Amino acid sequence: MSYWQLYRQELQAILADKAILVTLFGGIVFYAFMYPLPYLHEVATEQAVVVVDNDSSSASRQIIRHADASPKVEIVGQAASLSEAEQWITDGRAHGVMVIPEGFRRNLLLAHGSTLAYGGDANFFLVYSAIAEGLITVDLDSAKRLQVLGMLARGENPKKAELTVNAIKLNSVPAFNPSLGYMSYIVPAVMVLVLHQTLLIGSGILGAGQWRHAGYWQTQKPLTLVLSRVMAFFTLYLIFASFYLGYCHYHYRLTVQGHLHEVMLMMLPFLLASSAFGIAVSCLYLRRDMPTQIVLLISMPILFASGLIWPLELIPQAIVWLSQLIPATPGIVGMVKLNQMAAPWHSVFYEWLQLWLLLVVYLLIAVKGVSYRQKQFSEH
Helix, strand or coil: CCHHHHHHHHHHHHHCCHHHHHHHHHHHHHHHHHCCHHHCCCCCCCEEEEEEECCCCHHHHHHHHHHHHCCCEEEEEECCCHHHHHHHHHHCCCCEEEEECCCHHHHHHCCCCCCCEEEECCCCHHHHHHHHHHHHHHHHHHHHHHHHHHHHHCCCCHHHHHHHHCCCCCCCCCCCCCCCCHHHHHHHHHHHHHHHHHHHHHHHHHHHHHCCCCCHHHHCCHHHHHHHHHHHHHHHHHHHHHHHHHHHHHHCCCCCCCCHHHHHHHHHHHHHHHHHHHHHHHCCCCCCCHHHHHHHHHHHHHHHHCCCCCCHHHCCHHHHHHHCCCCHHHHHHHHHHHHHCCCCHHHHHHHHHHHHHHHHHHHHHHHHHHHHHHHHHHHC
16 A cells, blocks of 8 residues: 555545544534633623622712722622622622721721722632722722822822822733733634644544554554654644634634744644644553543643743643643744744744654654554454
């Protein structure tokens, strides 16, 4: 059997396996539309907050009105006590609470200051952060306004009072995530991870299903079989990668700042190295259900170890080093730098070179693994 005949045989074996088809085509489509669904609005707004007003003064009512006017927060009611407010959160009627202490207005008039207490349901990080950010912003703005009024009451010049309170004005311009939304931040990285994990599962199912049964794989040279299988998966994932990096990025309006030829150059070793890695790992399986279980188990640790959603300084160094052996890690970092951060090519050259090195290493391991499986099958 020639190389191209073996290549076609590999494609037929992949496309004829229902489990692989569901994983590859079904998984790619499922993640493309279901994962971004909760984050279509990018940022959390109008989060329900209940108020415990222990002061019932004009100043406390003004704070409540300003909080309700914040785009992050919506005041949905007032509770008589903190325990009642906690019950609101438990019942799902609110996600946060603001407590105004007794004597709030009196302390402000006496220039003694007063402390507002905030709380929220930390089970939902985005909701919690939106509530905290909204209420803290309202508190700081109200404090500045009261400070200006106090200075004016003491006879200060209005312009001087305003300048004293707002001596520094921050003009914040996001460099790589203009919407400051979750989707633009994490979805591009997750798409690269999905390509990687579905490829590992598909190649694992194919290998685990073949090692126990006689077939064309047994009579082929290990190197030829591995190269043809790598090219078969690479061909399919060129289509999937084009779908993710093309249609999905356009459909969800994700930031795209990379040049097409550089993106293609980065995806080339990533897909090849992931294919070789999948074939090498597939030699460890004899049960078709194992690849899905193992790959899904390690997917989130891989995403964390990439350093995009968790600082690398807070991850054990051994895990960071180990993650560098997985093609997804340099692939995610390189693609995000190129496509979302408009990094020049020399900034991702290390990741690009690392992927080529991983390709060579895993090709050698895959050849050894296939050779071992052929020898083992012949003996038994």
